Amino acid sequence: MGLGFLLAGDRKRHFRIVFSGEVNPIYAETLRRNHDALARQRARWSEDSVPLDTEATDLRSADAIRLVRRSARAVGGVHVLIGGPPCQGFSNANRNSWHSTNPNNRLIDVFLRYVEVLRPPVFLLENVQGILWTPKGGRSSERYTVVDHLRRRMAAAGYDLFPKLLDAVWYGVPQYRSRFFLLGLRHDLGYRGDDFGAWGPFPFPTHGPGCSQPYVTVEEAIGDLPPIRNGELRMTQHYHEPSSLNVHATPFLSYVRAGAKPGVILDHVTSRHAPYVLERYRRIPEGGNWRDIVGALTNYTDVERTHSNIYRRLRWAEPSVTIGHYRKSMLIHPSQQRGLSLREASRLQSLPDWFRFAGRADGKSNGLVHKQQQLANAVCPLVAMALADFILKL
Numbered sequence: 321m322g323l324g325f326l327l328a329g330d331r332k333r334h335f336r337i338v339f340s341g342e343v344n345p346i347y348a349e350t351l352r353r354n355h356d357a358l359a360r361q362r363a364r365w366s367e368d369s370v371p372l373d374t375e376a377t378d379l380r381s382a383d384a385i386r387l388v389r390r391s392a393r394a395v396g397g398v399h400v401l402i403g404g405p406p407c408q409g410f411s412n413a414n415r416n417s418w419h420s421t422n423p424n425n426r427l428i429d430v431f432l433r434y435v436e437v438l439r440p441p442v443f444l445l446e447n448v449q450g451i452l453w454t455p456k457g458g459r460s461s462e463r464y465t466v467v468d469h470l471r472r473r474m475a476a477a478g479y480d481l482f483p484k485l486l487d488a489v490w491y492g493v494p495q496y497r498s499r500f501f502l503l504g505l506r507h508d509l510g511y512r513g514d515d516f517g518a519w520g521p522f523p524f525p526t527h528g529p530g531c532s533q534p535y536v537t538v539e540e541a542i543g544d545l546p547p548i549r550n551g552e553l554r555m556t557q558h559y560h561e562p563s564s565l566n567v568h569a570t571p572f573l574s575y576v577r578a579g580a581k582p583g584v585i586l587d588h589v590t591s592r593h594a595p596y597v598l599e600r601y602r603r604i605p606e607g608g609n610w611r612d613i614v615g616a617l618t619n620y621t622d623v624e625r626t627h628s629n630i631y632r633r634l635r636w637a638e639p640s641v642t643i644g645h646y647r648k649s650m651l652i653h654p655s656q657q658r659g660l661s662l663r664e665a666s667r668l669q670s671l672p673d674w675f676r677f678a679g680r681a682d683g684k685s686n687g688l689v690h691k692q693q694q695l696a697n698a699v700c701p702l703v704a705m706a707l708a709d710f711i712l713k714l
Contacts (some may be wrong), residue, residue, distance in 0.1 A: 321402050321446060322351070323675065324704020326358055326369060329712050336369040338398055339391040341379045346690050348376040349678035357674055361579050376681075380430050385437055392438055400711060401438055403431045404446040404699050428466060435504065436477050442711055443504040445470075446699050449485060451500050470502060479504040480511065482520045488700040490525035492533070492572060493670045494541035495640040497700060501707065511714070523710040536572045538654060539636040542664045544573065545585060550658040551592025555685050559585035572670075575702075580673035587676060588663040591647050591688065600631065601657045607635045634660075640668045645696040662688065665695055670702040 325335045337355070342348045355370035362369060371391075377384050392398045405427040428447075435443050454466045471481050481504050488497035503521055505511045511521070527533045544562055561582055562573060580586075593601075604612045610631040629641050633652040643651070646665045653660060660668075666675065677694050679687020 321404055321699040321701075321704045323354065323358075323671075324699070324701040324706075325400075325402065325708040327701060328705045328708030333712060334369070335400070335708060335712070337371060338395055339371060339388050340374050341377045341384065341388070342374070343376060343378045345376040345681035346678050346687070347694060348374050349681050349683055350676075350694060353678060353683060354675055357579075357676075361674075379434070380427075385434070388434065389437060398438055398440045399442065401435055401440040401443040402446075402704075403434075403444075404697075405431050406697075428470070432470070432473055432477075435474065435479070439477075439506070441506045441509055442714065443479070444707060444711070445502040445504075447500045447502075449498055449500055452483075452485075467502075474504055478507045480507060480513070482513070482516075482522070484520055484522050486522065486703060488670070488703045489535050489639050490528055490531075491523070491700075491703050491706045492527050492536055492575075493639075493668075493700045493702050494536040494538055494572065495643055495668045495670075495700070497642045499699070499703075503707075503711075505714075509714070521710070521714070523706040526706070533571075535639050537637055538634050538640050538668070540570050540572055541576075541640075541667045543636070545588060545661070545664060547656060548588055548590065548658070548661060550590060550598060552588065552590045552661065555587060555589060557585050557588050559583055576667055576670075576672050578672065585663060586673065587666065587691075588661045589688065590659055590661045591692075593650075593659060597650070598657055601633070601652050604631060604633045604652060606633055606654055607638075608633050643668050643696070645692060647692050662691055662695070665692075669695060669698050670700045671695075671698070672701075 322337050322340055326337065328335060340351050340355075342351060351374045355374065359370050377387070379385075379388075428445075428451075431445060451466050455464065467483060474481055481502060483500065483502050485498055486501055488495055488499070501522070505521070513520070515521075525531050528535050544560075544566075546557060546559065548557075561577075562570075566573070600613050600616055603616070608631075609629065610617060613631065629644070629649050629651070631650045631652065632641055634640050634654045636654045641651070643665055646660050651660050651665075652658070653664070662677070663673070666677075667673075677691035679685065679690045
């Protein structure tokens, strides 16, 4: 989410990040290494766009609140607070935990606490769709939802709230990914709901039916990457740069390659799947899923309760299905008999090729499981960038 804000704007007017908080040291290392990479790219015009350092921080603690408040005061206050509190308790993959008493859901209140402490003119919260119907008290029959709770608490804090479901595919991401966004505008900014029309204070879609550009497809996103084998472990591989004509014709490819080292592709690696899994892959056509091999899924207790994106083979000519934990979902390459690589999944999330996940707190390259989990949790940068560009105009 922070990356999208850093990529927004231009040399004259852009965002800078004063503080980034992650509790896991490995995730903090991901922030640190990518802040450094972006700072090097923009050294001539944006020296202070990222924090000098990022340490693992438990944002629930009183010490963290003091640290964040001190960081904000050092720069004269913050204009925008952004966050995506962990959403496992609202996710379709965890329907048994759809209630606010789930510890993962209580972190919503931590975010609201920072809004109340920092009093930014604007805040932006991201979460999964399940937050819309999750009961605040934990009883499915209860009508007071988490969103109702957000609305009441932030109204009392002096904010007008604007909720919206946005699909990443509308903003040039090669993936269908619907997420809930809540934009809060402080009363003294003077904005009211009817200032923005029926769509609200959100950027209009740029891709898809009725827009100037079609959806970005899986082929446009990953079709240029070299073939690899099941269990590929080479972190650095040779990459044949597309011709300038091809890059011009594919804006998405131009975007992901900007800032990347020429002739090299990074993190085009895969988990190794057993031979019986590869045999299942071979039997699934483009666009197919577990239903094409239902007789072979003998290791599933109740196969009919399986999620529709399990064993899903992507289609070249369409955007991807939602990228969650792509290894656990067994997402399949459109034509090769293997799971997706980390770089392929990163591109489908609209992460540029220079962006790399840390797998260990010391920054060493191994630790693919941690990288896959971070990717599953990520907010698509192109969506965040579209929102950031819109907020800049406010």
